[in-house]
Amino acid sequence: MSNSNETELNGKLEFTITVYTENQIGILNRIAIIFSRRKINIESLNTSPSEIEHIHRFNIVIHETEEVVRKLCRQIEKQVEVLKVYYNVNEDIIWQELALYKVPTDIVAERAPVERLLREFGARAVVIRKDYTVFEATGHREETDKLIEVLQPFGLIEFVRSARVAIIKDSEGFNSKLREFERKDPGQEVIENEFLDKEKNVFTM
Numbered sequence: 384m385s386n387s388n389e390t391e392l393n394g395k396l397e398f399t400i401t402v403y404t405e406n407q408i409g410i411l412n413r414i415a416i417i418f419s420r421r422k423i424n425i426e427s428l429n430t431s432p433s434e435i436e437h438i439h440r441f442n443i444v445i446h447e448t449e450e451v452v453r454k455l456c457r458q459i460e461k462q463v464e465v466l467k468v469y470y471n472v473n474e475d476i477i478w479q480e481l482a483l484y485k486v487p488t489d490i491v492a493e494r495a496p497v498e499r500l501l502r503e504f505g506a507r508a509v510v511i512r513k514d515y516t517v518f519e520a521t522g523h524r525e526e527t528d529k530l531i532e533v534l535q536p537f538g539l540i541e542f543v544r545s546a547r548v549a550i551i552k553d554s555e556g557f558n559s560k561l562r563e564f565e566r567k568d569p570g571q572e573v574i575e576n577e578f579l580d581k582e583k584n585v586f587t588m
Contacts, residue, residue, distance in 0.1 A: 395446045397426075398470050399478065399549045400456060402441035403433060405464040414441065414465075417458050423447060427480075429546035438466065442478075442549050471551055478549035481519065482527040483509070484534055485541040488516045497537050504530045515540060 404410050411430065418425055426444040433440035445452070456468040488511065491497050501507075501518055504526070510517040520530055524544075531542055 395448055396472055397444065397446050398449075398452045398472060399476055399547065400441075400443040400445065400452065400459075401469045401471070401549070401551065402443065402459060403435075403466040403468075404439050404441065404462075405466070406437055406439045407464045410462065410464045411441075413462055414443075414459055417455065418443075418445070421451075421455070423451070423455070427546040429548055431548070442547050444547050469551060469554075471549075475553070476549040476551055478523070478547050479521050480524060480527060480547050481521050481545040482530070483541075483543050484518045484520070484530065484539060485515050486518070486534055487538045487540065488513060490537050491516050494537065497534070500530075500533050504533070506530065 402414065415425070415428075423445055426446065427442070428444075429442045430439055432438075445455075447455075452470050456470050459465055459468050484506070486497070504520055505522070506518040506520040508516055509519045520527055527544055531539065
């Protein structure tokens, strides 16, 4: 799964773990505890609704070996509310992060190079006030970090970046796998974790 093009940190690769869960109070805390007990730092964590009604999706980014990540995913799947977990290296996913930059409006208006640089980075203004302007940019972390460096000399006031959102490239989606399982077992209600032991036949992506 790993290759020389992947982001490496002390010999470890960057992985994105995708977790499908029921929308239950406390599940985020229980998942986070699994990482903290193993002393694994979470680089990025995003949770949102998924393509399936009432099912939420987590994107978790960490730097680790594949062996450790595989064990983590197995541990996460033991949680009652967790339906399925996938892990992928960066080449296997399409991912983006959103960043907001606040800069003084007078500098943006007076200095043409700033406007040109923002166009080069694909940034757009989302708020324009007399005292400041907020720009939005999306991309990979190295891209949004580069824009920080560019704007610093022009009086960057504030910066914030979202967690990663990611979609698996070669996947038909969890929804289709769930429907496939239901077709194989018509009339039976899908109960949490009841189908996890059949993952090789049902959830291969």
